[in-house]
Amino acid sequence: MTAPERLRQRKGIIMNFRKLTAALAAAAIILSCGCSVRPSSDAAWVTGSVSNKKDLTISIDDFNKQYKFWLFQQQIPDDTASEVTEKCAAQRSTIINGLIDEKIILDQAEKLGVTLSEEDQTAVEESYNQLIDGYIESCKNYVNAGESGTGEVVGEDAILKEAEAYFDEKLTECGMTRDDILMSVRTDKIKEKVKAKLAEDNTIDRTDAEKEYEEIVSGIKDMYEQEPTYYESYSYYSYYWLPENSRRIKHILLKFDDADSTEISTQRANGDDEAAESAREAAAEKLMPKAEEIVAQLDSGADFDEMVKEYSDDSGSTQDGFEGYLVVPEGGIYYKEFQQGAYELENIGDYKIVTTDIGVHILQYAADAKLDDETTQKIIDVILESLQETAADTAYDEAMEQWHEEYSYDIAYNTLDIDEPQPTTEESTASDSAAESTTSGTASDSAASGSAAESAAE
Template sequence: MKHLKKILALLLALTLLLSLGACKKKEGTGDDADPGSTVADDTVVAKVNDQTITYGEYIDVLNSYLQNYGLTDAYLDQFLGDQANDFRDSIMNELVSQKVILEQSKALELDTLTEEEQADVKEQVDGYFSSIKESIKAEVEEELEADESLELDVDEEVEKRFNDFIEQSGYTEEYVTQVYTESAILSKVYASIVDPVTVTDEEVKAHYDELLAEQQKNAEEDLDTAVSDYFASDALNVYVPSGFRYVKHILIKIPDEQYTEINTLRADDEEAADELYEQELEKLKPKAEEVLAKVKAGEDFDKLIEEYGEDPGMTTEPNKSQGYAVYTNASLVQEFKDAALALDKVGDTTELVASSYGYHIIKFVSEPTVGPIAFETVKSTVSDNLLNSKKVELWNATVTEWREGMTVEIHTDLFHSEAADSE
């Protein structure tokens, strides 16, 4: 289930994208947002009561999701196939939900801001435009530094480019203020619904017991997956599975320039890449063997990491104190992982282990204490998780109820792909 803050952030981000997209279309060239579409930007593709969503507004938000992958709506079908229209629907439903919430804000009498809230909006708007000017100024100063023959008054040039940005984008102060105002209204509506939600100690303990039973069962049935889940970035762990260990290593690294050259070469000439790789390993070997001899002589491994290690991760938290967690599905180079998992007992070290990065000397540092994590240790985290879950559940149910009480029209034929529908 999504974290509460992530959902609110999504709603606010959609408000920003939709509103700024709308203002851009009002001021823009009139060209279609998607060059492959025959639907005009101002075509209404959905309505919530009397509020409309245009194709231009929709495609702006859709493309904002896709731009991180270098995609546009025109290329969505070939990547998602018959699920492409499901993705389009999810974007449209988010936009409709936004309109529903803004409509409901009137009935809740939360559609206007207090003087304090307006002042906060003004501060955000001022901050937005200040950041734009700072970026432009940095750009101008960089150009002047690169070409000393340029004769520019920095302040005048920044103001000129800033005004050009406003004119071309349509991001006027009036419209940006509208964006942040709507965001503030969304926040107020959201808080009015979920702030009263609470959880009791009994509910938290029951949630802990449920998580514990589930995680223990998963560890018994599929240990590799259970360990991967344990290290997931959003994991709420109440049980420690077996199947992993912590290691530290001393890396004698292939220089960055040669490392890049090897990887670039490998795309076209595997044999030449292997030859260059072996040459670089040979150069590193005397130093690596010197360090290995010190390890075998019993010198302090942590001090040797500080003196010889070239992996920055080994000198930062949490790796500095604990080391790397190694398990079957860990995102580590295979040679490193195989050697680390082959060590027999805590304290053992490897011989030289070659990988694409250079030579590693790995030490088995510790194993986890397998079993339940004490309730009191994780009580606060479990409580937050349960509270957020209850808030999200209530919020989703409430928005659904509001939506069912409004007149909602969605014209899927205007933004669906026939190719995706036919698959």
């Protein structure tokens, strides 16, 4: 396996510098309740060897609540319409499997002694309130929405009140109350606690994270030796490791005008490098007096960063706190004149003029690029968190797989109007092998019985 391939395997960890929290999104609810699922008694029931089967049964009513609410969110008035039948069937399958998981989680939480603390309850309330606020906010859009609206309502308070009433009305049509939403949020928190409980035996510690960090660094080094340009293409690699003699380069860019830039790029595209070089020299000649004037000011003690802000056409380098572009030995992402010029500067603070296809640059050797221990430790912290989360996910997934086998739910596929999953190729092969084994055994037994009968007759 090449170094770039090994790096791609770890990209999920490398890029996870900060855990991002997704905002709660509320979908618009504007339709009346209705779906194709026929009334019946049970949507799913336990067939495994557990004691409280009745409590674990999922009713059609439980299923319909969630399904109808989803139809509202998706603004689907008729789930039998050809353009949405496949989507709706897939969602029905998702909902029933989600309800099964909820039943299993709540049952196992009780067996594991998982409860919600006051802090957990507060978090549940906060999440619930945010979710409700989002739904009501979405309903505001339909308070005065023509025929589907509720009439002319004026004033923010009046609109909010009407939106709340509208939201509760739609919940009622689904057979739901706000408590159903609260219980859903509560179940999510319990699932989180169960997952944490299962992860208590997790033996991953900082040593594992440090080892992972070293392996990542080793992979980055190998990859750089093979493809320096690939290293440059992913800026976050530089947080892990920097090649020796890496530099921070600042510049003041004086861009060519559009006509000159077009001429240069056109000649390059045509493969006429000589004409492109000629056009570039002519364009640079126009800008050189200004570049030399800037250099003269620098020679007189002008601050380079202030000159960048005043003169540079590169907006990215004019921001406060910009440390300079990272340039590494053997790099290839910059114009060759920029790359070469960066390493022709001998001392930090030195500057010089170079010309590329986009304009005239005044380069400055701003600093040596170095890693600091604080950044390294933060990265190891992130790796540790990622490894622990992965281990927790694995423990949870393995437990759920075992619990699914233990509870062994049957689903009313016909009633829910969803296709029953077909066995995988491996399952089919195993089933066929078992059948062949049974048939073979029966034939052998018959033959043995025949021989015994013949012997007895003799």
